[in-house]
Amino acid sequence: MAVAHKGAISFGLVHIPVNLYVAAERTGITFNQLHKECMGRIRYKKSCPTCNLDEVSKDDVVKGYEYEKNKYIVI
Numbered sequence: 001m002a003v004a005h006k007g008a009i010s011f012g013l014v015h016i017p018v019n020l021y022v023a024a025e026r027t028g029i030t031f032n033q034l035h036k037e038c039m040g041r042i043r044y045k046k047s048c049p050t051c052n053l054d055e056v057s058k059d060d061v062v063k064g065y066e067y068e069k070n071k072y073i074v075i
């Protein structure tokens with residue numbers, strides 16, 4: 001996947017501006033915390049039900065935007 005560092009990230013049919021993160025903070029769009037190994041949703045306890053991990057290390061948590069049900073773009 002070719003990634004343009006300025007402008008936009010192309011992800012399949014979805015075209016998301018790089019400044020989405022900033023825009024989201026203004027508009028109140030929320031991001032999900034995801035386990036970077038499997039893209040499982042992180043709960044408040046930072047556990048991952050997909051991997052059956054009780055606690056996911058902070059380093060393994062990424063921020064994702066859900067552009068479609070259960071499909072995420074990592075920010």
Ligand SMILES: [Zn+2]
Pocket residue numbers: 035037038039040048050051052
């Ligand atoms: Zn996981």
